[in-house]
Amino acid sequence: MPVARPDSGETRVIAHLDLDCFYVQVEQRKRPELRGKPVAVVQFNPWKGGGLIAVSYEARKCGVLRCMRGDDAKKMCPDIELVQVPTAHGHANVNYYRDAGTEDGENAMTAGEWLCQSNVPRCDALLACGALIVAELRAAVLAETQFTCSAGIGHNKMLAKLTSSMHKPAQQTLIPSSYVPTLLATIPLKKIGHLGGKLGKSLTEDLGVKTPGDLIQFSKLKLQELYGVNTGNWLWDVARGKNGDEVKAKVLPKSISCGKTFAGRTALTNMTSVMYWLGEMCDELQEKLDIDLEVHNRKAKLLVFHAAVQLRGGNPQPGKKFPSKSCPIRYGKEKILADARILFERGLRDFCPVNKSLSPVKGSSNSKCEWAVTALSIGAGGISTIPTGVNSITSFFAAPPRSPEANLSASSPVSPTMCRMPSSDDLEGMAGFLSDGVTKDEECGTLISCSSGERPSCRNLFHSDDDANPDFDVKCTPSFGCIGSPVRQKSSLELSRDHEIPRGCIANPCSSLDGALIQCSPVEDHLSVHCRVETDSHTCAVVSIDSHPVDISLGMKYEATLNPCALGIETEEKASGVVHSHLARSSSKPLAENVNPPSSAGGHGSLVAKATSSPKLKDLWQRNVLKRPSGSWEYRQDEIDEEVLAELPAEIQKELLDSMKRNRAVRPVKRSNIGHFFPSSSK
DNA sequence: CATTGTGTAAAT
DNA sequence: TATTTACAC
Numbered sequence: 094m095p096v097a098r099p100d101s102g103e104t105r106v107i108a109h110l111d112l113d114c115f116y117v118q119v120e121q122r123k124r125p126e127l128r129g130k131p132v133a134v135v136q137f138n139p140w141k142g143g144g145l146i147a148v149s150y151e152a153r154k155c156g157v158l159r160c161m162r163g164d165d166a167k168k169m170c171p172d173i174e175l176v177q178v179p180t181a182h183g184h185a186n187v188n189y190y191r192d193a194g195t196e197d198g199e200n201a202m203t204a205g206e207w208l209c210q211s212n213v214p215r216c217d218a219l220l221a222c223g224a225l226i227v228a229e230l231r232a233a234v235l236a237e238t239q240f241t242c243s244a245g246i247g248h249n250k251m252l253a254k255l256t257s258s259m260h261k262p263a264q265q266t267l268i269p270s271s272y273v274p275t276l277l278a279t280i281p282l283k284k285i286g287h288l289g290g291k292l293g294k295s296l297t298e299d300l301g302v303k304t305p306g307d308l309i310q311f312s313k314l315k316l317q318e319l320y321g322v323n324t325g326n327w328l329w330d331v332a333r334g335k336n337g338d339e340v341k342a343k344v345l346p347k348s349i350s351c352g353k354t355f356a357g358r359t360a361l362t363n364m365t366s367v368m369y370w371l372g373e374m375c376d377e378l379q380e381k382l383d384i385d386l387e388v389h390n391r392k393a394k395l396l397v398f399h400a401a402v403q404l405r406g407g408n409p410q411p412g413k414k415f416p417s418k419s420c421p422i423r424y425g426k427e428k429i430l431a432d433a434r435i436l437f438e439r440g441l442r443d444f445c446p447v448n449k450s451l452s453p454v455k456g457s458s459n460s461k462c463e464w465a466v467t468a469l470s471i472g473a474g475g476i477s478t479i480p481t482g483v484n485s486i487t488s489f490f491a492a493p494p495r496s497p498e499a500n501l502s503a504s505s506p507v508s509p510t511m512c513r514m515p516s517s518d519d520l521e522g523m524a525g526f527l528s529d530g531v532t533k534d535e536e537c538g539t540l541i542s543c544s545s546g547e548r549p550s551c552r553n554l555f556h557s558d559d560d561a562n563p564d565f566d567v568k569c570t571p572s573f574g575c576i577g578s579p580v581r582q583k584s585s586l587e588l589s590r591d592h593e594i595p596r597g598c599i600a601n602p603c604s605s606l607d608g609a610l611i612q613c614s615p616v617e618d619h620l621s622v623h624c625r626v627e628t629d630s631h632t633c634a635v636v637s638i639d640s641h642p643v644d645i646s647l648g649m650k651y652e653a654t655l656n657p658c659a660l661g662i663e664t665e666e667k668a669s670g671v672v673h674s675h676l677a678r679s680s681s682k683p684l685a686e687n688v689n690p691p692s693s694a695g696g697h698g699s700l701v702a703k704a705t706s707s708p709k710l711k712d713l714w715q716r717n718v719l720k721r722p723s724g725s726w727e728y729r730q731d732e733i734d735e736e737v738l739a740e741l742p743a744e745i746q747k748e749l750l751d752s753m754k755r756n757r758a759v760r761p762v763k764r765s766n767i768g769h770f771f772p773s774s775s776k
Numbered sequence: 777c778a779t780t781g782t783g784t785a786a787a788t
Numbered sequence: 789t790a791t792t793t794a795c796a797c
Contacts, residue, residue: 136780144779160779290795357777417791
């Protein structure tokens with residue numbers, strides 16, 4: 094069947110979704126009286142009121158910026174509410190509640206209006222279709238989580254990311270191809286990903302380039318000469334709003350680390366305090382590793398140590414940095430601590446002037462060489478799935494890694510094998526896969542990819558907290574095609590629950606709930622939190638609670654039905670217990686990696702929690718998750734709201750309807766399945 | 777003294 | 789390979 098393709102190479106529709114000042118929204122949901130107010134979330138730090146890590150839009154109007162100190166924010170905006178990240182604070186006042194971000198921009202057009210203009214090219218009409226879907230998706234996110242998000246819709250990742258932040262909060266922006274040159278000539282260069290640092294600066298200094306559009310005057314050759322072939326080509330594309338990056342799956346972290354800084358007078362100047370803090374961090378690291386082992390069945394291979402150290406006395410060579418050190422990792426708090434100490438001392442020997450070579454006397458000061466540690470960090474790298482089958486036998490008999498000291502003299506240790514990086518072949522397979530309209534996440538948002546005539550699909554939201562772009566002020570004009578707020582805002586009206594989805598270090602105990610049911614189903618990537626749970630049989634299970642309607646609190650009793658599919662067991666099993674701690678890692682992974690073997694008692698694995706709340710939400714859940722064989726959050730064309738469909742021009746409506754018929758005829762039953770995650774096997 | 781703490785990826 | 793550097797959120 095002949096489909097008219099635009100002659101431009103770019104036919105993709107990519108959307109980028111981004112939660113608005115996410116930490117603030119979490120606090121506001123917990124304390125509704127904070128809604129509509131200037132609020133900032135501060136990271137714990139007694140110095141000058143802590144550092145701001147998220148700022149509400151009301152507070153931004155006063156000029157409050159992320160990364161200011163709490164005290165300064167208070168000066169600029171005396172009414173600001175500063176909420177501490179890790180502290181549990183619980184006065185639940187029922188005050189007025191104002192939903193943020195419901196107001197549309199004055200001159201914003203609806204997607205339908207914009208689409209009905211006569212001069213809209215076909216490729217941009219596709220964008221508008223995507224925009225309608227994204228508006229629905231955002232409304233669904235709001236309904237399920239109470240969080241607003243913003244979105245950008247464009248022909249590639251770069252444009253989608255760029256525009257997602259243009260009309261925050263709670264709005265979305267579509268970037269038609271015709272507007273790209275104007276936009277690129279308008280915005281600061283640093284708004285483009287990877288140009289926010291030194292490369293962007295040198296571009297401005299070397300070439301006087303202030304906007305991405307300024308780059309267009311330089312030949313590909315010139316850019317290649319100055320910045321290398323790869324970067325040169327990339328820059329040449331940037332100038333034209335082109336970007337070939339594919340929407341890739343969010344994968345599990347490949348490393349886990351802990352770090353702390355000791356600024357100014359808090360710097361550590363003796364071995365005792367260094368060992369104290371290293372001990373804390375090693376404990377924390379080991380706990381994270383335990384969790385990763387339980388949840389993902391993975392182990393790390395490498396221990397990496399880094400510190401920032403100042404030399405006080407002697408001859409502090411300017412510019413010399415404390416070296417990073419690494420060694421094979423040995424699991425266990427004490428072992429990690431012992432090895433970290435060795436790595437630290439090894440670094441000190443390299444770092445300190447030779448003539449002052451020191452071997453710090455245990456537990457005493459470092460009188461021989463006056464150093465001050467201003468930062469410590471330890472990490473575990475080379476994390477990969479534990480080998481199974483035959484390999485597990487060999488690894489069972491393999492000698493565990495020795496301490497780094499032992500390694501000095503002994504034969505070479507087992508060398509850590511890093512995770513294989515995707516090759517270009519992989520990426521090619523992925524490209525075909527993606528053009529089928531399957532969605533994959535990236536680290537800071539959800540990207541939705543759909544191509545003409547295919548069923549657009551999307552998967553759930555992943556959080557990001559980057560919307561600090563106060564200087565980013567592009568006006569919304571009709572020709573720009575700004576498409577205002579959630580189309581289906583109404584779907585949030587009947588929500589009156591008080592659920593909580595903590596994330597990251599916001600792991601406060603949540604408000605109570607009764608009768609929460611934890612139901613098992615395969616986990617996809619979501620905004621999520623893991624809870625360690627004690628089952629009746631004293632087995633530790635780790636539960637991954639998803640971004641679905643759910644209330645979780647520490648100490649909460651739960652009942653769980655363990656999904657045979659997710660756990661690799663034959664029949665359904667029951668488990669119950671108490672939520673025991675919040676963990677601070679969001680997770681996302683292909684379904685297959687989520688399968689854990691059952692343990693001897695009770696079993697453990699990743700579960701999805703589901704609360705029995707309002708009928709409306711229950712319906713949402715059932716429609717969007719339970720019926721999906723893979724648990725993915727797929728959007729079916731024939732489930733697009735009729736009102737949304739009606740907004741489209743007749744021509745597009747017809748095309749959508751036809752394509753639905755085709756899909757039904759060709760694939761009567763099949764929806765998304767996990768085969769999509771394995772492009773290499775299908776191609 | 778003071779943009780923390782994490783994490784990825786590529787260069788060297 | 790080990791370490792450093794750059795970048796992002």
